[in-house]
Amino acid sequence: MANDGKVYIIGAGPGDPELLTLKAKRIIDDADVIIYADSLVPVEIADFAKPGARVYGSKEMSLPEIMDVTLRAAAEGKTVARIQSGDPSLYGATLEQMRIMEAEGVDYEIIPGVSAAFAAAAVLKAELTVPEVSQTVIMTRAEGRVAMPEGEDLVSLARHGSTLVIFLSVTRMFRIANQLQEAGYPADTPVAVAYRVGWPDQQIIRGTLTDIAQKVRDAKITLQALIIVGKAVDPNLLDPNAGEQVAVSHLYSNEYTHLYRRAGQGSHADADRADLYEAGGYEVQPEPASAGDN
Ligand SMILES: C[S@@+](CC[C@H](N)C(=O)[O-])C[C@H]1O[C@@H](n2cnc3c(N)ncnc32)[C@H](O)[C@@H]1O
Known part of the structure; x- marks a missing residue:
C-alpha cells in the first residue's frame, strides 16, 4: 500500500462541540473521511465535515x-479523522488501532481532547487537587x-x-x-455522578457513599456517567463562610516566595527559590530568558 494519506485520532471532548480544540476542528473541517464514535460524540461534530467527505x-x-x-x-492519500470521545488516551482502545497503523506504515497523529473527567470537574466547580484535602487523582474503572x-x-x-x-x-x-x-472511605464521603456532561440532557447527582447508589438508581442512569469520589467534590468547599477549614494553594499567596515572585512583592523573574515553588506543588518552569518575562 502506498499509504500517502494521514490518520488523525482525535479527542472530541465530552460532547459539547465547543470543547473541541481548534486543532481538532481544523482537521475535521479538512478531512476526506470521518469515522466518529457516534455513541459518545454528537453528530454536530461530524457535521463539520466538508462537502463530499465520507462520514x-x-x-x-x-x-x-x-x-x-x-x-x-490512507492508501488513497486521503486524510482520515477518527473522532473519539474525551481524550483518546483514556479507555479509547487506541493501542490496537495504532499497532495496525504501525504495521501498515500509515502516518498517524493523536490530537488530545478534553476528557469527561475534566469536563465533569468543571461542571461540578470542583478542584480535584485541593491542598491538604487531596493531591492525587486516580482515574480507574470497576472490574467488569x-x-x-x-x-x-x-x-x-x-x-x-x-x-x-471512575x-x-x-x-x-x-x-x-x-x-x-470497606476500604476506609468514611460513609459521608462526597460523591458526584456526572451523566452525559456537555450534552443537553446532562445531569449531576450529588450524594455520599451511603446514598449515591440509590439516587443513581432512582435517576435511572445506567451509562455515559462518571463517578467522582472524595472530599474534593464536596460542594461545601465553595462556601465562603466555611472559614479556614480548607488550606489554600500557596501559589498566589502574598506570603509565599517562588520562582517568579518574592513574598510581599510583585513579580520577580529572578527569584530562584525553586525548592519553595515545588513545595507548593507546582512544577518548576525553566528559568525565564530575561527578567520581566512573566
Ligand atoms: C469509552 S470511555 C471513554 C472516555 C473518554 N476517552 C474520556 O476521556 O472521557 C466511556 C466512559 O467515559 C465516561 N464518559 C464519556 N463521555 C462522558 C460524558 N459526556 N459525561 C460523563 N461521562 C462520560 C463514562 O464513564 C463512559 O462510560
Missing part, C-alpha cells in the same frame, strides 16, 4: 471494519468484563483515600459504594 459512525462497526475504511483511505491488573482493584486503590474518578462503572454503583467504605 461513518463507528458505533456499529467492528475494529476490522474501522481499520479497513481507515487503511483504504475487563479484569483489573493486580493491585488495581478498587479496594486496593481506595486505600490511598485520594480523589477517585469511568465505565455506573451500573455497579451499589457495589462500588460498599467497597469504598
